[in-house]
Amino acid sequence: MTPAVNTRRPLPMADHVRGKRSAVTCELECANACLGAECNTSANEDFRSIASAVFSRRALFGLGAAAAVAVAVGVGRGAPVSAPGAAGIGGAGIPSGRPGRAGLAFRPIAPVPAEVDAMTVPDGYAWKPIIRWGDPLFSRTPAFDLAGQTPEAQAEQFGYNCDYLDIVADPSGKTGVLVNNHEYVNPQLMFPPTQDASELRRRGDVYKAAQGMSVVDIRRRKVGEPWSYVVDGGRNRRITVETRFELTGPAAGSDLLKTSADPEGRWVHGTLGNCAGGTTPWGTILSGEENFNGYFAWAADTPQQKRYSASSTTSTSTGWEKYDPRFDAHNPDYVNEPNRFGYIVEIDPQNASSTPRKHTAMGRFKHEGANIHVASDGRVVAYMGDDERGDYLYKFVSKNRMSGSRKKNLTLLSEGDLFVAKFSGDSPASEITGTGALPSDGAFDGTGEWIPLTRGGKSAVAGFTTEEVLVYTRLAADAVGATKMDRPEDVEPNPVTGKIYVALTNNSRRTVVDEANPVTGNRYGHVLELTETAGHSGTTFGWSVLLLCGDPATFENAYFAGFPKELVSPISCPDNVAFDSAGDLWISTDGAPSTIGYGDGLFKVPLTGDERGHVQQFLSVPRDAETCGPVIHDTEGLVFVAVQHPGEDGTFAAPRSLFPDYGSTAPGDVATAPRPSVVQVYRG
Template sequence: MHAERTLVSIIEGFRRSLPMADHARGKRLAVTCQYKCANACLGPECNSSHNETFQEVAAAALSRRALLGLGAAGAVAVAVGGLRGQTPVSGAGSSGVGGAGAAFARPAGGSLPFDPIAPVNRLVDEFTVPAGYTWRPIIRWGDPLFSKAPAFDVNAQTPAAQAVQFGYNSDYLDIVADPSGKTGVLVNNHEYVNPEIMFPPTTDAAELQRRGDIYKAAQGMSVVEITRRRTGEPWSYVVDGKRNRRITVETVFELTGPAAGSDLVKTAADPEGRWVHGTLGNCAGGTTPWGTILSGEENFNGYFAWAADTAAQKRYQSSSSTSTSTGWDKYDPRFDAHNADYVNEPNRFGYIVEIDPQDPTSTPRKHTAMGRFKHEGANVIVAEDGRVVAYMGDDERNDYLYKFVSKNRISGSRKKNLQLLSEGDLYVAKFSGNSPANQITGTGALPADGKFDGSGTWIPLTRNGESVVPGFTTEQVLVYTRLAADAVGATKMDRPEDVEPSPKTGKVYLALTNNSARSVASIDEANPITGNRYGHVVELTETAGQAGTTFGWSILLLCGDPAVFGNSYFAGFPKELVSPISCPDNVAFDSAGNLWISTDGAPSTIGYNDGLFLVPLEGAERGHVQQFLSVPREAETCGPVIHDKDGLVFVAVQHPGEGGTFAAPTSLFPDYGSTAAGAVATAPRPSVVQVYRA
């Protein structure tokens, strides 16, 4: 029966996928664009600033060189071929991919040798792992966190049940073990919902409002206790764990930092401008050295009927909207930004959220000092002088890379450390290349020096907690951060998503998912591909310390399938030996310092399911991309956690089967038939999955 269902879903899914394959210029299905980012890629760009590009700077420099009689060598573009045919593959292996299937010789300290899997066709509804490994979910959408919660029943969902069950569309993930190694907590973001595969169609207003309240309860975050018999074994979650908690769209948050209490964040319901109900669009995140969890509020604008009347509003959503996919604006006035009483409500979202997973009674906070934009996440490292530095990407095409440096230094007092992100200085990145402009052709062909690289500057937006942007107050810098970054001439990047410092070297790795709108006129050495379909990864080296204001950079990966994109680049590693990879999203590190990359968009760009990939950063294997796992059909790979010394890898599987409907699902992940409780699986369920030795 499972084989029959799989065949039916493949045929039906293929029929469905054809008209949407090139939606949003090829990265995502239409439903993802609608629910995840409110179709941001279909409208005008939010960033209409005219920041000087590297091309313009270099062109001016070349003009000066010409006056001195100096020439520049041209670059030869390599033609890009058409998409090749693909055969469904679901097993591990294999022929010629990732080093001819040979086991990877891990650097010292690693403990996860594996044969890279072959890429899996986008119509295959399987979770695929290497030979010798197996997988199982730790927790799934709807699993009860408390004994008072009912068992999940897709046909009997209620707001009250969902508020005490595991949330929907898992994204950022961490597994934080207690000192014993036998207990711990799992923390997971729930970014958004997919109504079409959660419920059958309806036009009944009362039922739509009831479902809207379920959506409020399904989003936010979950904290769940986990347990195991001994270290090295897989985990199980604990019902009624003392630290279990759901954070939803109705949970009260405290605003911190200079913008808290300003007129820009006050509403009729909160005249103090200090207390916000809920968190929205929670995408990636980070775990701080003092044990709290950071979560980035990303595509918050899509939750509001939006009045794009001012430059500040248009910078976060380019055009007005009169409805939302959740329907909250129809019955909850705070989600109607056309309403004068709540015109500032969107200004209360788009921050870095901090929660304490050890204390379920604590009030989570939103840190205005870290700026307001579409935060993919934030990742913290302790600088040489003891201050903490958080790196952050603004996930929209042609937006920016930021970092925050705390005012105070980390200490032995957890109470003091909990205040570190409330005060400090915010910076935005400006990149400069070191190659002549005519060598940056837009094709990905390397310049004459054999690599895309250069230097950069962190431009301050605040110093000593005060605005240094002419014409902007401190509150305006922190609430309208995009406009402030425009004003200082930051470099427009190809959708900066996750950005993390290596705990081993301090080098910083920036995933740039793609930017199919990158034009010939706007290419630069840091974003060198016109219509960047596959994305790239940049490696930054701080040159004046982690808290300094200068850095060097180089492109580590130009992603794509080397058989299709001839100018793909893998840090100089032979491209015929790498696994095809597209649309890098989240990054993580193992104990040996290797980079792991999860992807979001491979099905619509290279025809394979998204996955998780290992990339060594040192030695002869540097740049050797190898695929470790593949997620099911139409799913995104999120929140990778690598506990290689424990022999465990964790990922969050988001929106499996998103192209289906309630009546005709295109995925039945993760149960694929009957659940452990004996119920028949009829809907896909976003889940947190662990992978371990068979």
């Protein structure tokens, strides 16, 4: 991209097609991480022997601190959509070979071709948005005006690309609060091209206001009905790139976090790349700062910089570095500014005036999110994935225990110990062929160890100070020999069973396989199931591959926990996971169009009994969109998803989607623009 003129350069589509996403999404969301060299160049099996030579303190730390719309449907009842000319799932021409079990009853939809611009839900269900990009949160806020966006208006309107979502009902069940992340923006869909420097700067401030998070009051007439959002709700709030955050934990105040604007290293303006998240037992919301590196112009000329971004950059898609010095890490006054992003953020949705916090004790990497389980000893355990090829799975164990005091619980994530996972398989290496064919014992499985990076709040890694472990966490994890994974995204404990589920989206460039990552060129991704063998605050676990994703019609070794593969819905690129009241797994996807040719969607997967592994597609999102969230309130017959980047490959003048309003096609008409939205699906 050339930010100065707000036009798009030719994109290397072939490489992206091998991966999981649209080329546009890759450039805007993750700064083309999948095209560059892998950040993790460690050889963990012999890393300890070379750590002192290659990563001495001096070597490491002495160098400075989308075309016209094809199909459009309005809000309303859904129906299965079948690919033209396809035989259907299992070759039977039907959405599923057998019905799903009790719970949220639905007949699975057939896979929807990637080019269809429709929100598709099961027969008997309907959908509608709760809130869309640009919807005003306050009566004083202007209504959304596609042709007249301003920073001031956007700072009080619902933000852009929506990702992590939760719907938290109050005790009455008739009111509640919606919290949503806004991961990144797409300038080509928000504005027409321009070469005017002052206009580009003004737009840059709109981009700042469109990212971050939204907290919005919601209400309904009675329990079980769909929700509406509340203008002027007492909890309504926008958190943006300019919101003030407090740094907590051992690295707060470190020289590695100080800038000329914050000589104490304790306060940060803004949050960036907010992807998935989690909701704590004490009612706060956690958000993961993921692809923060793409917002900075930086040199990537030191080991610690290279480990977070393998290539140097002089410009970004937002253009902020041209007028805001803190986004130009070439500037010696702000060389540490990128070190102030990449954390787990905690906000209190009940208090619109509270100061959000960034928890350094939980490490710095490309956090997809964080999800908490309360261990049997009362400590809280947060599970986290680092979403990059060849990076790691982590968990954080609090120092203190949950109590009846919300005030005390609000400090739990500021102190504790950080661990990284090392996996071992139980099959001979010769049986892990890279094809996905099961070994002779019939399963990809084994044991694992949580290796400490901090103990008692202090460094547990030789050659690293505590601050270095927590700011350069990837390097510390390299040094202890963690297992390279295929892009660990959402990692969540099952609230019914306590087992942990890990969504590994894909890694099309994997060449060396192991039993936990058993497919060479893993385009479709897989899901792991972990069982803590010494309690959730312990250091050992067992694991197995639950799913090897893909379309069974084209990937013969696709695996669904032993369930007959001819009866499942095709699924590719698992991203976010959630659970219903029965403990069944729900998976949202990001990348199916470029890997199996179908739109991304939401899938239910039972985990016990005869139905274990029976993947069933519940919905499909519109053209170019990613399915985020999700939230499953199955006892009320409600499912919620955040629909991110609909029509991503289009332009302001030629949108590829009209979701969610499906209105006129007159340029500049509000209904012309694809609007990322939070959608609820209900029985209709």
